[in-house]
Amino acid sequence: MMSVILRRLMAAIPTLFVIAALSFFLMRLAPGGPFDTERPLDPAIAANLRRIYKLDLPLWQQFLLYMSSLLQGDFGPSLHWRDFSVNELFARALPVSLRLGGAALVIAFCLGVPIGYRAALAPRGFPARLAGLIILGALIVPPFVVAPLLQLLFGLDLHLLPIGGWEDGAFSHQILPVTVLCLPLLAAIANLTRASMRDALAEPHMRTLRAFGLPARVIETHALRAALLPVIAYLGLATANVLTGSMVVETIFGLPGMGRYFVDAALGRDYPIVMGTVIIVALMVIGFNLIADLLLAWLDPRIRRE
């Protein structure tokens, strides 16, 4: 087991390097730089600024400089938030996204699995049909529609919840964003559980169990274990995604998470932030895929043997 984990971690290092190198050079292909703003700078001043931020060096030298500071855990200075380093910005933003994403994930899992499970057991009942409808709705209506609607309803009309802001993570300020983050996840999990539960119940060995006269509950529990495998495989990637923050949700609710940096930094050519977000996302994807694989191995003896 340990050797598998070690092997996977070792393989992650060249993967990360390739990702970092590719994004470093790709990013520089985009026209313009961090100092191209509405008011064009005096050419001499712009040249001076590029020199101060070492953007005048040949690209390969910049890459080596970046990689050497990255190895020391330094993401460099932000070119837009010029009073902060990228490390300082991420140290504030990452916990916010982790907290929101973590809550959304746990709720989505804890509600999605039972909903899918029940829907699979009684596919023709009213609850299953209702669940199907809700799942469909949550999957097709995007967050940028759901979020403003919830703000209008709970914030402006009912005055029950604040419309936006973080306020140091006040509970009432988390309810709407977590709901919006949670809905599509919940729908996906419920959908997957329902489908794979139905498949698992139709397997020949389930028929055998039924023929032996085992109680329905025991059979269903066995089926659930098998049905969870695709859900967990899906969660590996989804976790990495949701924990690194959502640009849409954070912008609409005005939350200081990681998602805010994805698009703005790329548009503003804030190279160190772009690199930082790429590396954080890559780390998360690699890490959570590994965890998902380990969980799968633990649940499924066939995988363990491999």
Place this chain on the structure above:
Amino acid sequence: MVPVPNLLAPLLAILLAFAPSSSKADDAGTASAGLSAERIWRRGEPGDPGSLDPHKATTVIESHILTELYEGLVILDARGRIQPGVAKSWSISEDGRLYRFQLREDARWSNGDPVTAQDFVYAFRRLMDPATGAPYANILYTLKNAEKVNKGLLPPESLGITAITDHVLEITLEEPVPYLIAQLAHLTAKPLHRHSIEATHGDFVHPGRIVTNGPFMLADFNPNDRLVLVKNPHHYDAAAIGLDKEIFIPLEDRSAALRRFLSGEIDSYSDVPVDQIAFVRKIAGERFKLSPNLGTYVYAFDTRHPPFDDARVRTALSLAIDREFLAERIWGGTMEPGYSFVPPGIESYGPPAELTFRNMTPFEREDRARALLAEAGYGPGGQGPRKVLKAEIRFNISENHRATAIAVADMWKRIGVETSLVATDVTSHYAFMRERPPYSLLRYGWFADFPDAQNFLFLAESGNKGLNISGFSNSAYDALMHDAAGEADATKRTALLHQAEMLLLQEGPYLPLMIFKAKNLVSPKLHGWHENALDTHPGRFISIDP
């Protein structure tokens, strides 16, 4: 039968784990924080400041915050008028090149230190020092030797600023420009506290470290979340300041900001979602304030290459544009039709010069445009020896810029011009503008750094390599601008600038489309908030109902 209860337990545990923090948040201020006696202005802005170092700042948002943190020799009041700041009075030498400022004795830094003339000398030298890399240093190239210092040709000590005593400061100018006082209200012209900057090796912009002399001090800054300012008890006017706190909240999503304003979570916001303008007008009513702003929306022609090196072609295209349609229909009345290059509202300049065809009927204008194009060798459908005029409009992606370009293309179709559109992301657009390969037209917006016509008209000077996007080069225009710069008599200078603008409108290197308006949402709880052309609203003059 279903393991639901087992799964609900961890869910509840998670919910509970998040609960305790709610009590902490109440004093940080939610919509209901009016219960406390503190007078707090929650001020929504469409973004975060990039830097609170006055020498690294460039944006409007930064200028709003730096106005609160620092006080220069002069300040702008709630109506955007110049008032004495740290300087209580000043005198100007007869040749207009030497300014002598008498500073207040009671001006204090937020740590209690006195503000002295040396603090200004230190700040201005740091601004021009090439090692600082101040992007806006060139605004103050009006000071003697400033450009040479900034380009590393002279040491910072040779800059035209001297502390005669602790409270007497002298500034020497390169040319006798009359707008120096207006420039001194700009964010680049603030004093700095030398000791705290040198002690932190320049890394001074953090709460608890930064020492400022404005009416407010920095208490907290969390990017993308909020920036908190509290009243500076050492400020000489502290007793008269009506606010205890100002909280700047960055909100890029205009629609979400509108909802937060309507629910009372923020007291003001300096923009509106233009695509929902009818709804905004209806729901916000009196709280929605539209006022003229010192900003101009133009299309720049590439005057270096054919066909737009021909003034007849440029004028023809300008004639064919229905500016009222753009301002009213496309921008929902949040813009003013633009018939001048300098926006109206600059006191020292008076009403600007205007395009002469303003009062012609649309039909007369169209005929005139066709005739000019024919003269220049262009005609519809490429009949006979005439070619079809082709134009390409470049703009940065935004719904309104796109709609504007489409409408303009349609107007030009009527006079037989074929127009194509190129939209790029905002940084690519500005990079294109800087590199300036041959193009035909590109969208350009300009907001005043200080209220003077020169700050607009210099965009067409041939020597202005960085900002003269059109590549316009006209010796008569340059001569007028040069004469105006050296003219110490205000009336004569204004007349020269008017002549220059008239020439600029005739030649048309920039096609004026619209004048910006400031769009503000302001709660009736705020008192002392006044509309003004600079759209500046210093917290010092504002109070708020609890």
